[in-house]
Every structure is written in structure tokens, then in C-alpha cells.
Amino acid sequence: xxxxxxxxxxxxxxxxxxxxxxxxxxxxxxxxxxxxxxxxxxxxxxxxxxxxxxxxxxxxxxxxxxxxxxxxxxxxxxxxxxxxxxxxxxxxxxxxxxxxxxxxxxxxxxxxxxxxxxxxxxxxxxxxxxxxxxxxxxxxxxxxxxxxxxxxxxxxxxxxxxxxxxxxxxxxxxxxxxxxxxxxxxxxxxxxxxxxxxxxxxxxxxxxxxxxxxxxxxxxxxxxxxxxxxxxxxxxxxxxxxxxxxxxxxxxxxxxxxxxxxxxxxxxxxxxxxxxxxxxxxxxxxxxxxxxxxxxxxxxxxxxxxxxxxxxxxxxxxxxxxxxxxxxxxxxxxxxxxxxxxxxxxxxxxxxxxxxxxxxxxxxxxxxxxxxxxxxxxxxxxxxxxxxxxxxxxxxxxxxxxxxxxxxxxxxxxxxxxx
Ligand SMILES: Cc1ncc(COP(=O)(O)O)c(C=O)c1O
Numbered sequence: 001x002x003x004x005x006x007x008x009x010x011x012x013x014x015x016x017x018x019x020x021x022x023x024x025x026x027x028x029x030x031x032x033x034x035x036x037x038x039x040x041x042x043x044x045x046x047x048x049x050x051x052x053x054x055x056x057x058x059x060x061x062x063x064x065x066x067x068x069x070x071x072x073x074x075x076x077x078x079x080x081x082x083x084x085x086x087x088x089x090x091x092x093x094x095x096x097x098x099x100x101x102x103x104x105x106x107x108x109x110x111x112x113x114x115x116x117x118x119x120x121x122x123x124x125x126x127x128x129x130x131x132x133x134x135x136x137x138x139x140x141x142x143x144x145x146x147x148x149x150x151x152x153x154x155x156x157x158x159x160x161x162x163x164x165x166x167x168x169x170x171x172x173x174x175x176x177x178x179x180x181x182x183x184x185x186x187x188x189x190x191x192x193x194x195x196x197x198x199x200x201x202x203x204x205x206x207x208x209x210x211x212x213x214x215x216x217x218x219x220x221x222x223x224x225x226x227x228x229x230x231x232x233x234x235x236x237x238x239x240x241x242x243x244x245x246x247x248x249x250x251x252x253x254x255x256x257x258x259x260x261x262x263x264x265x266x267x268x269x270x271x272x273x274x275x276x277x278x279x280x281x282x283x284x285x286x287x288x289x290x291x292x293x294x295x296x297x298x299x300x301x302x303x304x305x306x307x308x309x310x311x312x313x314x315x316x317x318x319x320x321x322x323x324x325x326x327x328x329x330x331x332x333x334x335x336x337x338x339x340x341x342x343x344x345x346x347x348x349x350x351x352x353x354x355x356x357x358x359x360x361x362x363x364x365x366x367x368x369x370x371x372x373x374x375x376x377x378x379x380x381x382x383x384x385x386x387x388x389x390x391x392x393x394x395x396x397x398x399x400x401x402x403x404x405x406x407x408x409x410x411x412x413x414x415x416x417x418x419x
Pocket of ligand 1: 089090091092115162187189190208209210223342
């Protein structure tokens with residue numbers, strides 16, 4: 001094996017070899033986990049040599065290690081960008097990108113459907129530093145042109161939104177933003193570098209919670225940002241160098257290892273996710289399935305046009321029932337863990353009623369909502385598990401026993417805030 005990272009290749013070949021440099025590590029296929037803070041130099045001259053290019057070689061642990069460079073190179077090859085930057089979490093990638101690209105007096109347009117901590121960072125922090133934050137209808141498409149102001153510097157997208165699964169018209173939004181000189185950023189965690197080619201669709205900066213599908217095993221926090229242009233990369237990289245949100249080497253090693261099997265895992269997540277979603281669509285307790293790959297979904301046309309696949313994360317709405325009934329359904333499941341996050345090999349479920357925060361638009365539901373991440377278990381076992389839980393839900397909702405249906409109207413806003 002030689003240096004494959006610079007060579008073009010079909011997706012699976014890239015996933016197997018991008019960022020791989022066995023010749024630099026005594027032939028070992030994978031880079032070692034470099035545990036580094038201090039880097040020592042043989043002479044003052046050697047130390048000064050790289051000072052004008054501080055991020056291109058080993059100078060200090062916070063700025064990069066060979067393990068991290070390999071992960072960044074691999075993601076960059078997949079995303080087709082100028083360069084990538086690894087961060088200590090997906091949220092660090094989001095906050096650092098926004099902080100680096102925005103300043104006092106700038107106006108930023110943020111999709112109303114974004115991951116809630118992104119909204120909180122904008123409202124609680126960027127606004128305090130003098131950035132004007134405006135939330136927009138995620139379905140606005142080219143209409144975003146009408147919201148542009150002379151000081152609009154950035155348009156932030158997330159498609160589909162990780163709770164409501166609304167698909168955004170990224171090419172139309174990007175074209176309108178660029179016409180007005182604004183930078184387009186996307187949270188591409190759901191799309192992954194495999195299913196959504198963000199930079200090709202018009203995005204300037206694509207970021208991921210690599211904690212999800214890239215790592216893929218629920219055992220590391222990691223983020224990654226890929227820039228199409230050097231100028232954006234430099235601004236974000238400099239901001240990250242001084243904010244100190246560098247990932248640990250163990251985490252980037254796990255990210256790199258996850259990339260090698262990313263497509264294989266995603267194909268299975270996609271297949272099982274669709275199978276479960278279709279089954280739920282026909283289930284009498286389920287009134288709505290939010291999954292862009294299903295033909296009835298309002299975002300299906302855009303998803304089909306712009307994405308090459310769908311991961312195993314989607315939402316459902318149940319027919320109206322009590323919180324107790326939802327809790328009994330979820331608690332009864334054996335194979336679905338109750339937990340935040342997603343993208344690991346194991347299935348997860350999370351009640352989401354009351355967790356959707358909107359200010360520019362409204363999100364209407366009539367019954368309790370939940371988010372499912374379909375993992376790599378046997379799909380028939382997953383369906384049997386859900387069937388069993390939904391039977392309990394049905395029993396509790398329709399049971400005539402007052403004990404079982406006490407307080408049975410579902411109260412919006414009763415769910416704990418999403419982390
Ligand atoms: C869409 C999306 N973006 C970003 C994040 C934040 O990533 P992390 O948990 O790695 O900080 C999450 C986490 O759930 C997410 O769902």
C-alpha cells in the first residue's frame with residue numbers, strides 16, 4: 001500500500017484508504033494514537049522553521065498530531081473540500097465555525113429547525129457579542145433572498161432537521177446566499193459525507209457531529225469541519241487554535257477507524273431504517289412517520305434530488321395518548337436504548353414532544369412524538385420489540401381503567417430539553 005490519500009477513487013475505495021500513510025508509521029496499516037502535548041525540536045532553527053505554517057506539522061499537541069492529520073485528510077477527501085478541521089465534539093465544530101465567521105454588527109440567518117444547542121449558542125452567546133440572529137423558515141428555498149441584508153454574512157442550514165426532518169433546498173438557498181455575498185454553512189450530520197455531497201450542492205462549510213456515524217460505535221465525542229475555500233479554513237482554524245477545542249488522539253483514531261466501515265454500516269442503517277419506517281407507517285398507533293426517503297414525506301422530492309441515501313434516524317408521531325402511555329411503551333422496549341445521540345451500531349429511541357423550539361415558524365403535532373435511530377440489529381427483532389411496546393401503548397390509551405389512563409391528555413412542552 002502506498003499513499004492513497006491524494007488519489008481519486010470511488011467512494012468505497014476512498015473510505016478504505018483516504019488519509020492512510022502506512023509508509024510513515026513503519027508499515028502499520030492504522031496510525032498510532034499519538035499522545036502528545038509537548039513536541040521537542042532539535043534546534044531553535046528547527047522550531048522556528050514551521051512558525052509561519054503552524055498547522056502543517058507537529059508543533060504542539062493542541063494544533064495537530066499525525067493521528068488527527070490522518071482523520072482530517074480522510075474527511076476532506078470524502079467531502080471534496082480544501083481542508084478539514086477536527087474538533088472536540090460536534091457542538092464545538094458548530095460554535096467554533098459560527099464564532100470564527102461572524103462578528104459584531106453581522107447578521108446571520110439560522111434555520112428554525114436547527115439542533116437546539118445550535119439555536120441556544122446563537123441566542124445566548126453570539127447575540128451577546130453583537131451578532132444579529134434571525135431564524136428563517138427551513139422550507140424557504142430561494143425565498144431566503146428576500147431576507148438578505150447588506151450585513152448578512154452567514155446562512156446556516158441543517159438538512160433534514162434532526163427532530164422534524166424537514167429537507168432544505170440547499171442549492172437554492174446557497175445560490176441566493178452567494179448572490180448576496182453570504183457564506184453557507186451546513187450541519188451535515190444526518191446526510192454524512194456518504195449520502196450528501198454538501199460542498200457540491202453549494203455549501204461553503206460542511207460540519208459534522210462525528211460522534212454519530214463517523215465514529216459509529218457510541219464511544220467517542222468528535223466533530224469535524226470541512227471548508228471549500230482556504231480563507232474560511234484559515235479563519236476557523238485560527239479560532240479553534242485559540243479557543244482550544246482540540247480533540248484527543250484517541251477520539252480521532254476512533255473517527256478514522258469508523259470511516260473505514262462507514263458506507264457498509266450506513267447501507268444497513270438505511271435498509272433497516274426504511275423497513276422499520278414503512279412498518280410503522282402502517283401501524284394503527286402511528287399517525288405520522290417523518291422520514292424523507294418515504295414517498296409521502298413532504299421533503300421526499302428534495303431528498304431524492306439531492307441525497308444519495310438516508311441514514312437510520314427518523315421521527316414518528318403517535319395517536320394522542322398520555323405521557324404515562326408513552327413512557328410505558330418506551331420503557332418496555334428491550335432493544336432500543338433510551339438515549340440522546342445517534343449513529344452508533346445500537347438502536348435508540350427518544351421522546352421528543354416539547355423538544356422542538358421554533359420562533360420563525362410553527363411545528364404542529366397532535367400526538368406524542370419520538371425519534372428513532374435504527375441500529376445494526378436484526379430488523380425483524382427490532383420490529384417485534386416495537387410491536388410489543390406499541391401494544392402496551394394501545395392498551396393504556398384505550399383501556400377503560402381510570403387508573404391506567406389518568407391524566408391522559410398529552411401535554412406539549414412536558415419533555416425535558418434535549419441536550
Ligand atoms: C444534528 C446534530 N448536530 C450536532 C450535534 C452535536 O454533536 P456532539 O454531540 O458531538 O457535540 C448533534 C448531537 O446530537 C446533532 O444531533
